[in-house]
Structure formats: C-alpha cells, structure tokens
Amino acid sequence: MDRKMLKKIKIGVLMGGQSAEREVSLRSGAAVVGALTSRGYAVKAIDAGPDLVSVLKKEKIGLAFIALHGGHGENGALQGMLEIMGIPYTGSGVLASALAMDKEASKKIFLYHGIPVPACRIVRQQEFRAKGFRVATGFKLPWVVKPATEGSSVGVEIVKTMDAAGKAVKKAFAYGSAVVIEQYIKGKEVQIAILNDRPIGGVEVRPSLEFYSYEAKYTAGLTEYVIPPVVDSRTYKKAEEAALAAHRALGCSGATRVDLIVDDRKKLFVLEVNTIPGMTETSLLPKIAAAAGMAFPLLIEKIMQEVAV
Numbered sequence: 001m002d003r004k005m006l007k008k009i010k011i012g013v014l015m016g017g018q019s020a021e022r023e024v025s026l027r028s029g030a031a032v033v034g035a036l037t038s039r040g041y042a043v044k045a046i047d048a049g050p051d052l053v054s055v056l057k058k059e060k061i062g063l064a065f066i067a068l069h070g071g072h073g074e075n076g077a078l079q080g081m082l083e084i085m086g087i088p089y090t091g092s093g094v095l096a097s098a099l100a101m102d103k104e105a106s107k108k109i110f111l112y113h114g115i116p117v118p119a120c121r122i123v124r125q126q127e128f129r130a131k132g133f134r135v136a137t138g139f140k141l142p143w144v145v146k147p148a149t150e151g152s153s154v155g156v157e158i159v160k161t162m163d164a165a166g167k168a169v170k171k172a173f174a175y176g177s178a179v180v181i182e183q184y185i186k187g188k189e190v191q192i193a194i195l196n197d198r199p200i201g202g203v204e205v206r207p208s209l210e211f212y213s214y215e216a217k218y219t220a221g222l223t224e225y226v227i228p229p230v231v232d233s234r235t236y237k238k239a240e241e242a243a244l245a246a247h248r249a250l251g252c253s254g255a256t257r258v259d260l261i262v263d264d265r266k267k268l269f270v271l272e273v274n275t276i277p278g279m280t281e282t283s284l285l286p287k288i289a290a291a292a293g294m295a296f297p298l299l300i301e302k303i304m305q306e307v308a309v
Helices: 022-038 052-059 077-085 094-101 103-112 162-175 214-218 233-249 284-291 296-305
Strands: 010-015 042-047 061-066 120-124 143-147 157-159 178-183 187-195 199-207 223-226 255-263 268-274
Touching: 010 022, 010 052, 022 042, 022 296, 042 052, 052 061, 052 077, 061 077, 061 296, 077 094, 094 103, 094 268, 103 178, 103 233, 103 268, 143 162, 157 162, 162 178, 187 233, 187 284, 187 296, 199 233, 199 284, 233 255, 233 268, 255 284, 284 296
Parallel strands: 010 042, 010 061
Antiparallel strands: 120 178, 143 157, 143 178, 187 199, 187 255, 199 223, 255 268
C-alpha cells in the first residue's frame, strides 16, 4: 500500500489487549501513534478489548497497525478476525503468526528446514507431577523452562536442579497447557531484524541479569545493547542467513525480530521469531533500524507500505 493511499485512510493502532504483555503493548502503541501523527496520518489509538469489532466499524478503520504483544494479538486470532472484516493489517498472516507464537510448532518447522535450534523437550500438563518431578530430556542441566505460547520472556526461567525445574514448569503452566524445556546454551545473545524479507541489521544484548528476561528487556539501564554484534563477519553473515531462513520457514511478512544464541565455538542456534517486535524506547527493532539509518517514523511507514490491499 503506497504512501498516497495510506494518507487517504484512517489507521487504527491496536494496542493493549489482555495478554501478559499488555503494558509493553501500550507503550509500543503510543510510540507508533506518535510517529504516525508526526507524519500527518489520520490515526486512532485503540485499546483492543471485547468491543474491538464494533470500534473498528465505528471508526471506519482502513488499515490496522498491530502493536499487540502476546495472546490473541500475536497468535493469529486477531489476524483472522481482521481478514473476515476485510481490514488490511501489518505483520504476518494467520498461519505464520500462530506458528511463530507456538514454540513447539516453530521448532519442528525449523528442524524440518535444517535450521539449528537447541535440544528441547515438551512437557504437557496431563503428564506433569509437581512432587518428585522427573523428566527424561536427553540433555544435561541447566535447562531453560518457558511457556510454549508466550513472548517477551514471560514465565521463562533458567534452572540448574531437578527440583528447581519442577517448580519452574509448574509456574509456566499458568500461561498454557504446554511447557518447553530447552537445553541451556551459554553464549552471545544476538537479535537480527528482518524487514520486508530482508535483514536490516542486528544487535547483541548483554543483560546485567542472568539472561534477557522480561525485566531486562523493559527496564531501562538493565541491558547493554551493542550494534553491530561483536562477532566476526562470517558468523554475523551466518546469523543473518539463519534469521532470514527462520522468517521464511514460518511464512512471515513485514517486520520480525529473530532471536539467536552464538556459543563459544561460534555455533548458531535460533531461539524464536517475534512477529510483532516491540516498539518501545528500549525495543530492539527500532534500535537496529536507527543504526541502519532508518528513523522511527520511516520504519513505521515501511512496515505499512508492504501491506497488501
């Protein structure tokens, strides 16, 4: 959708919602609204609640800029609703969104395409027993325990004992009926940004906490961001290639951020693909875009311009 057409319609920035990432989504949405307003677009901030359909109709929204993180805003449900309503939207489609949000499904697809991922085991609620928790994974502790269908490191813990693993798995079930137990890989945390099917750069995150947790992501001062990542050029190119391969394997579109680990032997592992990257002042996609010479309002425009009518 070109800029001339975008100027003729009202853009609804969908934010908030009811997921565990609501507060971050509100900040992302506010930033997007500010950028669009500065460029002279007709824009409406919409806190996505149960009355969303009626609000979209009442406001006569011509394009939905999705700034919802987690939950129905990122798992394909909202995208399906917008397609039924005939409202174009930013980001990935229904299937790609659902696959990216489901860590079990995305890992299977990555393995099918030969994309390296850490060894993992899925634990389902019906097989979980908190007392005397034992699970055969085939890989040694420490482990990373995470909900299978959440983002922003919500509910993620690194565990070093079986007792701690049992407690972490129990907590993670608060976010869904499946939990991922993943082999912990020590190394550099590298994030690659993909915009309209092209890598635009990367960042190395150095959290002061044990890992790049929810707190480290969204609390200013807790994480150092190094652009570009401190890796050799060959490793960096391989990281970009792996990120783009993961983006394409899931069928993603628009802007995504791919999270990877580079271990001490320069081996790469893809962790996940984020189909709706954060747009806050501490978010990585805007930082990477800025380093590539792309100001925030221009980034927002480029995301919208790739939306099919």
